[in-house]
Amino acid sequence: MSLILEKLSVKESNPVNKAQGKPDTVEKKGSPLLVVNNLSVRFRMYEKGLKQRELEVISHLDVTIHKGEILAVVGSSGSGKSLLAHAILGILPANATMAGTLNYDEEPLTPKRQKKLRGHEIALVPQSVSYLDPLMRVDKQVRGEKGTQEQQRKVFERFALKEEAGQKFPFQLSGGMARRVLVATAVLSDAKLIIADEPTPGLNPEIAEETMRIFRELADQGCGVMLITHDIDLALKYADRIAVFYAGTTVEVTPVENFLQGGDALRHPYSRALWHALPQNGFNPISGSQPYAGSIHTGCRFAPRCEWISGECAGEVPMRRVGDCEVRCVHAS
Known part of the structure; x- marks a missing residue:
């Protein structure tokens, strides 16, 4: 816990580049x-009736998180x-089955x-505030077993939570306060490893x-952070890499600089479409919609919406290295 205390007690532990929110000297990826x-x-x-079927919602998904990113x-x-x-985290519902491999710190997970x-070395900042125990006061939930x-006082101060908030039950908190408590x-x-699932909706811009x-400070101290977010602009200021998901799989993993640049720096057509759909880049949507899990077949999942479509897109499309990114597209170069 002393490491966390060190992080929390020094607000400006690293000089920050105001344009990006990242330290001027970024440690080499671990x-x-x-x-x-x-x-x-x-x-x-x-x-x-009683007829069963298996609905595949994620397939061939690949992603890596490094220490310090x-x-x-x-x-x-x-x-x-x-x-x-x-x-x-191992908290899928009982009717789910999983295949593939998960490795954490070089050992099978x-x-x-x-x-x-779970809850110790791997922590979740959940999307829903219902994950808070409704029968336990907030201060005890934040401190956990070792805090x-x-x-608690220091972390409350950083998140603009008043001391009396700790004596409340979750139902007595506003939505924004409850989300800050989760973080x-x-x-x-x-x-x-911190998995933050939409941690910022409902928070004012300062918080x-x-x-x-x-999160950036924790990463700079060696933690790994997975930030699941729809707030792409905020993510671009603090993330090291961007993983783009489409229809249950990874289509591109690229350095954040490529996503800031856009255009040819992004290799997958969906990544480019996502970039062009941002307000500052023209807010230009493409036709069609993401397919429902039950309607997905073999081949590239983005193919029906893609201007690059060819016969090769009907076969298996694995992730492959192209330049400084990984991409799932036979036409990417």
Whole structure:
């Protein structure tokens, strides 16, 4: 816990580049902390009475998070971002089956290990405030098993939470306060891997920026941060790499500089479409919509909306290295 105290007590522990929100001197990316390879998630569903079917919602998903980095995971709703978080933590519902490999800190992340590390070395900032225990006062939830009142006071101060907020129950908090409490709980968990699932909606801009600065500080101290977000602009200021999801799989993982530049710096056509859809880049949508999981077949999932479509897109399209990024497209160069 002393490491967390050091991070929390020094607000300006690193000189920050105001244009990007990142330290002027960024440490070299560390070794892989989490490696997800060829992940698939299926749900057992009932249709037409007692007839069962397996609905695949994630397939061939690959992603790596290194020590000391923030990986921002972006994509439209339903692309598999939150499901990936739940798969890593081992909290998928009972009707889900998972295939592929998960490795954490160079060892298999088995269900037994997930249970041991969850809430300790691997912390979740959930999307829903319903994850807070409704029968426990806020201060006890933030401190957890090892935290102290002094540590809680400091983290409350950073998130603009008053001392009396700790004596309240979750239902007595506003939505923004409850979300700040969720982030504070993860910060004090002493985690090596933080999975933040939409941590900033409902926060005013100042608190959202402070939240991201704290994640940046944790990463600079060696933690790995997976930031699942729709706020791409905020993510671009603090993340190291961007992982773009589409229809349950990874289509591109690229350095944040490429996403800032846009155009040819992005290799996948969906990444380019996502960049052009941002307000500052013209707010230009493309026709069509992301396919529903039950309608997905073999081949490139983006092909029906892609101007590059060819016969090659109907076959298997693995992730491959192109320049400084990884991309799932046979035409990327």
